[in-house]
Amino acid sequence: xxxxxxxxxxxxxxxxxxxxxxxxxxxxxxxxxxxxxxxxxxxxxxxxxxxxxxxxxxxxxxxxxxxxxxxxxxxxxxxxxxxxxxxxxxxxxxxxxxxxxxxxxxxxxxxxxxxxxxxxxxxxxxxxxxxxxxxxxxxxxxxxxxxxxxxxxxxxxxxxxxxxxxxxxxxxxxxxxxxxxxxxxxxxxxxxxxxxxxxxxxxxxxxxxxxxxxxxxxxxxxxxxxxxxxxxxxxxxxxxxxxxxxxxxxxxxxxxxxxxxxxxxxxxxxxxxxxxxxxxxxxxxxxxxxxxxxxxxxxxxxxxxxxxxxxxxxxxxxxxx
Numbered sequence: 001x002x003x004x005x006x007x008x009x010x011x012x013x014x015x016x017x018x019x020x021x022x023x024x025x026x027x028x029x030x031x032x033x034x035x036x037x038x039x040x041x042x043x044x045x046x047x048x049x050x051x052x053x054x055x056x057x058x059x060x061x062x063x064x065x066x067x068x069x070x071x072x073x074x075x076x077x078x079x080x081x082x083x084x085x086x087x088x089x090x091x092x093x094x095x096x097x098x099x100x101x102x103x104x105x106x107x108x109x110x111x112x113x114x115x116x117x118x119x120x121x122x123x124x125x126x127x128x129x130x131x132x133x134x135x136x137x138x139x140x141x142x143x144x145x146x147x148x149x150x151x152x153x154x155x156x157x158x159x160x161x162x163x164x165x166x167x168x169x170x171x172x173x174x175x176x177x178x179x180x181x182x183x184x185x186x187x188x189x190x191x192x193x194x195x196x197x198x199x200x201x202x203x204x205x206x207x208x209x210x211x212x213x214x215x216x217x218x219x220x221x222x223x224x225x226x227x228x229x230x231x232x233x234x235x236x237x238x239x240x241x242x243x244x245x246x247x248x249x250x251x252x253x254x255x256x257x258x259x260x261x262x263x264x265x266x267x268x269x270x271x272x273x274x275x276x277x278x279x280x281x282x283x284x285x286x287x288x289x290x291x292x293x294x295x296x297x298x299x300x301x302x303x304x305x306x307x308x309x310x311x312x313x314x315x316x317x318x319x320x321x
Contacts, residue, residue: 014090016067016099019055021220024048027057028223030064032246034083037113038141038308039286041080043253045214045223045243046288050078050135052213054101063090069101072134072206077101078108079315081117088120095124095315107313109137121313129311134201137289137311139296142304143251144285146274149302160301163264164271170232170263174272177227177239179218185229185236186211193258210256214241225255226280228272230265237261240273244280251284252277270302 019027028044040046051068058065063084070076082090094100110118110129118129132138152161194207218225224245230238238259242252259266277285290296
């Protein structure tokens, strides 16, 4: 693993360093060199969005891991699986390191490549991996083919194709997101969506700050982010933002999307996203996981070519509510 000043010099002396706007590109460089099955664990933008209340890199000369303040649970920090040599040893060191931010510890986004890590952590006092109950891996991560979505052929795309046909008949249009032209439109969309009263368990701030964080990242200009805005009768009714930073696998990462339109506006947004990404050389888009069954159902309309189940462990072990 390439050493940067985010990583301590020896394998025994782990260091904790805040991730800042200026160091996000270095974090992305480290993440792009990993082989994690979960594509979101190769996206600095995803971590910056999730860790908007606090984000750090913890590591030594052999391994590193991302740590974040939980965006929706007060007094809780998220520890993401380490990458590099001997990740279990680094995680064990982190769990007992007083330099870490205080709070309850949740080990986040554990997947199939973390089986040994999970066993080691249970011996160290963590719970067995359990289903996440709040964040975006409650339901599996889905990866879709940009070509397959654009072509939308075969019976598996019947539902999606019907929504796209409605959108085309209704004259929906789309434009690549432009900071100067579309920021106010996007903020109006997400605020309208957040006020509709149908998101039990999430505050207005919970629902709006991810979008605001991604716009801030776009304004900073340190990562390669893109987006599309959807219009119905010239009125902005939806948007989709994604991360294009990890080109090694030709896979973009969906960050946040909202639709308040009718006539297949949400599906139309997915199509326009895939068209833009294919033009830019991306063969796949990771849609991420979902917090709710309805959102998971929407993503399955795009006929994933791969899905990844993830879980969460608690340290110390506690009953999962």
